[in-house]
Amino acid sequence: MSVLKLDGNHLTIEDIKDFLGNSDSTVEITEDAYARVRASRAVVESIIKNKKTIYGITTGFGLFCNVLITEEKTAQLQTNLIRSHAVGVGRPFKEEVALLMMVFRLNTMLKGHSGVREELVNQLKTYINKRIIPVVPEQGSLGASGDLAPLSHMALTLIGEGEVFKDGIAVDTKELLNELQVAPISLEAKEGLALINGTQPMTAQGVVNYIEAEKLMEDSLWIASLTHQGLRGITDAFDHKIHESRGYKESVYVAEKMLDYLEGSKLTTRQGELRVQDAYSLRCIPQVHGASFQTLTYVKEKLEIEMNAANDNPLIFSEAEVYSGGNFHGQPIAIAMDLLKIGVAEIANISERRIERLVNPQLNEDLPAFLSPEDGFQSGAMILQYMAAALVSENKTLAHPASVDSIPSSANQEDHVSMGTIGSRHARDIIDNVRNVLATELFIAMSAVEIRGVDKLSPKTKEKFNQYRQVADFLDHDRQFSIDIQNLSTALRSI
Structure with a gap:
């Protein structure tokens, strides 16, 4: 069983990979983190006792920040906040x-700047460890003032309201709590606000996006290597001298990986043997794929900062230092997700161009037109290229940056927002499209190299070929190819 220790400061993407990769993984809270939680809560209790005016503790929210709340109403204020802000619509985020x-919300509370009680952090810990997973509608957040709507749906379940997943189905929270003998919690002063002022939905989706995008970019290289052999590509373009002379370490990495995958192939050529140079979709694999790899470096850095960030408001540092700020604003993640969208979309753009070269008889080095087993009578891979082109075109719309948009809210008190959650969701959709495009290239490339002769493949790509040939058969007759693409796309998630 994997145990993830949370202290508010040291969470990494690799930690999350391990956590999600083990269904029985749990979280623990370090003792120093508990000490910080207790200290910040003591400050909140003092503020209430001394009737100080502090946003969200003894005042209303947003435009109502100047409305004072009496001590006897401070707890009910937090429940009212959660209920009124749970306005999300659309399909729910995936359970993971x-x-x-x-x-991530628990981790930020453990920094000791949120003013919540131990009871609340323990409630989150219990929900995580028992997999009491909230149903959170994915639409309705502006990505500033926190991801208010989605986090409110998450918070509702902690008090026994809203819906949670049970065996993949949405059920009333109380039903599952009763079954597991877990009691709902009552929120006290500051705790409702501490639950929803943050960027956890865009960050959670962003981390899943990153993990999937990283795998897809790695997979794209050996898939491109199969295509390269199917088209009798020239290996000289991957020589280390070319890429080291430009200086991008990601391009150097991709070129090295391509040569590694192609080593020992009897299908590749050298410049001048069949032609002097390849088209860009083959020759520029290191430059294009390498540039996409660059986006991963930026995105990972920003996500790991945000996973350990204090993005609450107000933030408590001491009794004399309780400051209202804007750490809940999602702009850093919004820009990171927009960048990821572009980087991943480009993988599909160049993949689709390789698909075209594989099926076009004017470009595919004497392979059958559309890899058809019978010209004219069977269409072969003709419409697979159409499908890939449609997904690539859809990605161009989804890749439009969400972070450049802003709509004022709360009577213009909150007059600039990030739209980061929209960007994160669109990045997810692009990744799904890219996976299907790569599955299509893989399907067609496998058939192309089978026509050329599997025995001529490089050892490393032959190993991949043998793995994925178990998933989808040779293109030897017209059939419902969408089944093959779906099966390969599913396999690309796990193999």
């Missing part, structure tokens, strides 16, 4: 994303 929302 909702689970990470709780992990």
Whole structure:
């Protein structure tokens, strides 16, 4: 069983990979983190006792920040906040994303700047460890003032309201709590606000996006290597001298990986043997794929900062230092997700161009037109290229940056927002499209190299070929190819 220790400061993407990769993984809270939680809560209790005016503790929210709340209403204020802000619509986030929302929200509370009680952090810990996963509608957040709507749906479940997942189905929270003998919690002063002022939905979806995008970019290289052999590509373009002379370490990495995958192939050529140079979709694999790898470096850095960030408001540092700020603003993650969208979309753009070269008889080095087993009578891979082109075109719309948009809210008090959650969701959709495009290239490339002769493949790509040939058969007759693509796409998630 994997145990993830949370202290508010040291969470990494690799930690999350391990956590999500083990269904029985749990979280623990370090003792120093508990000490920080107790200290910050003592400050909140003092503020209430001394009737100080502090946003969200003894005042209303947003435009109502100047409305004072009496001591006897401070607890009910927090419940009112959660209920009124749970306005999300649309399909729910996937369970793994909702689970990470709780992990990340708990982690930020452990920094000791949120003023919550131990009871609340323990409630989150219980929900995570028992997999009481909230149903969180994915639409309705502006990505500033926190991801208010989605986090409110998460918070509702902690008090026994809203819905949670049970065997993949949405059920009333109380039903599952009764079954597991877990009691709902009552929120006290500051705790409702501490639950929803943050970027956890966009960050949780962003981390899942990153993990999937990283794998897809790695997979794209050996898939491109199969295509390269199917088209009798020239290996000289991957020589280390070319890429070291430019200086991008990601391009150097991709070129090295391509040569590694192609080593020992009897299908590749050298410049001048069949032609002097390849088209860009083959020759520029290191430059294009390498540039996409660059986006991963930026995105990972920003996500790991945000996973350990204090993004509450107000933030408590001491009794004399309780400051209202804007750490809940999602702009850093919004820009990171927009960058990821572009980087991943480009993988599909160049993949689709390789698909075209594989099926076009004017470009595919004497392979059958559309890899058809019978010209004219069977269409072969003709419409597979159409499908890939449609997904690539859809990605161009989804890749439009969400972070450049802003709509004022709360009577213009909150007059600039990030739209980061929209960007994160769109990045997810692009990744799904890219996976299907790569599955299509893989399907067609496997058939192309089978026509050329599997025995001529490089050893490393032959190993991949043998793995994935178990998933989808040779293109030897017209059939419902969408089944093959779906099966390969599913396999690319796990193999």
